[in-house]
Amino acid sequence: DIEQQTKTLKTDLIRFMMSYKFALQEVNTKIDVLKQEFQYIHDYNPIEHVKSRVKSPESILKKVQRKGYDLSLPCVRENIRDIAGIRITCSFISDIYEISNMLQQQKDITVVACKDYIKRPKPNGYRSLHLIIQIPIFMSDRVDHVYVEIQIRTIAMDFWASLEHKIYYKYKKEVPAEMLDELKEAANTATQLDKKMESIHKEISELKETDQDEEDFQGFS
């Protein structure tokens, strides 16, 4: 009986982790399609790079303990919604919302939550757009609706977040106050940079449009 129970638990665990791997494959394909199609139609690529990961069992366990959830697969599946995570890095803030809208409109994606830390940055200066989605995964004998966390940010936001993450762990989560102030200042600088880059990008797009209008007009004569 114990042997049977162990076998069942092992199969359940493997299925559990596999469903997240499949969900990441699905979402990665969606992002890749958008990237290629956008490049082809608009002659422009809004996505700089994409990274994905399945949360390690150690991190899942830590989070379950921190949040005080039951240690059962159904409970973990329902409550820990960032086991499958994808991070999309874009050049410009407008690209972030464009990609987010394109993903949100897809019929097989259910948007469970959208946290806009760009409009409302975290007190430490963290900025990103977070989507929690659910996507169906069709398997041999079942359909699983799997949660995926998608983080969309600019290169500047990503640069800041990776440095902040390193500092946070270097100081074992007790960062000195001066360092926190400096990080906040760096976050403001990153915001300014994003705004400046966006306005230059907009100017160039408008110039391109004027050139195109002129070319089209000349085509008539």
Ligand code: 0O2
């Ligand atoms: P990892 O290693 O990236 O997975 P919770 O997930 O419950 O702790 P909440 O409010 O549900 O918190 O999620 P939140 O804060 O919207 O997003 C959590 C994830 O966003 C984090 O995952 C980080 O990846 C990222 N994040 C959020 N705040 C910060 C921040 O201040 N600095 C940095 N560098 N990243 C941040 P994990 O699980 O913490 O880490």
